[in-house]
Amino acid sequence: MTSHILLLEDDIQLSDTIKQFLELKGYKVYTAYDGLEAEEIAYEKHLDLMLLDVKVPHINGFDFLKQLRDEGKEIPAIFITSLNSVEDVEKGFALGCDDYIRKPFALKELLVRVESLLKRSFGTHEERIVLGDGLLFDIKELSLTQDGKKIGLKTKEIKLLSLFLQHTDTLLEYKTIHEALWEYDEKPSAGALRTYIKRLRAVIGKEKIETVKNIGYRFVK
Amino acid sequence: MTSHILLLEDDIQLSDTIKQFLELKGYKVYTAYDGLEAEEIAYEKHLDLMLLDVKVPHINGFDFLKQLRDEGKEIPAIFITSLNSVEDVEKGFALGCDDYIRKPFALKELLVRVESLLKRSFGTHEERIVLGDGLLFDIKELSLTQDGKKIGLKTKEIKLLSLFLQHTDTLLEYKTIHEALWEYDEKPSAGALRTYIKRLRAVIGKEKIETVKNIGYRFVK
């Protein structure tokens, strides 16, 4: 499953370098050269991680992240900064960034941080999501319980549920879901997804997953 | 109750970064830039955790920890190291460090380790774990007894059991288990693990180890 990364960086040369490097490592990279572009991408795309330069045109990295956090988005973020002042680092962490890296940096160092965050992005400690109806999904344990009783879910169902929980109230296109559930080279028919949607609905309630005809599905709380 | 952390790190910039970050998370941080300073702090202050770089002036991290351990101090320690060799990691563990982290690392990753170690050290220092059915596992002796009678376990089985006992009710992925049982360069087939699971089940009871298909196993109390 490819991780999708937003790179907000106005230095075109640096941006290209990072993009090239990360793509070589198998990530999907969206580049934005200013805060407005970043906003657009954040709304349109599913993102797993953000690399944010602070000093960029229109909306700076701090404000951009603050805005996202205010909307409840928990996408992990790393600040790229050439600023050295204590305040900036503190401000960054206060805003809920997960790490930061100082310019100039070795690409390898960046990779370490990216990988480390992605690995842990899915909640490190007892992340449990309440689904109502006595249903609890434990992300770390990959287990679903109802009133304390375990409900057996198969791997594909778990993947699907995880995806939905990461993007509640968001329209997920068929393509997006397929990318999340299957590898590049796998090409199951469209019917396969329908099967899993049906199974999930049977477990968590039909009304939780809306159908958007011709486009995809949406999980509602 | 604030936890007190000693940070031994001679790279001033990194040290500042870590200090800032941990203080933001509510810890009290004492910084030392060489082994002698660290000694001083260790004598004067009450410490809950130590973060030790290995390569620092005067007294290196290894020697510093060894000294403390020789004096009977059990303060948990994490090595910060840029060294990659297996030996150094082993040496660290032999000296009684509890974890290590390689530079460069994401601050969040450091935080995870700090928190988990602090939590653990507050937890019980029990020497024996009751497994029911008259079964007792002695952590220090690494031996299993049933109704006082010793049950012979092979090293791999003991490692596996220890791992499970340190992570009860936790989903352990194949990868995790493999890393715990085998060295970096060893690559036994998946069948090997299945063999040990089977043996352990025969000893401690089938129901204690759950299978999570495609992912791993989980030990339940």
Added chain:
DNA sequence: CTCTTATTGTATCGAATCTGAAAGATCGAG
């Protein structure tokens, strides 16, 4: 409104994959 058509939901079942169990191969120590 009714019919048509495209899309989505449901049920089923064989194929592929995974796990557990057993047996035997390998390897090193003594």
Added chain:
DNA sequence: CTCGATCTTTCAGATTCGATACAATAAGAG
């Protein structure tokens, strides 16, 4: 060589996957 620990192989049974067929539903045309 023998023994014991470790690991591999094999195979059967269980589970999961996903194709397929068909039913239900939504949307649009007339």
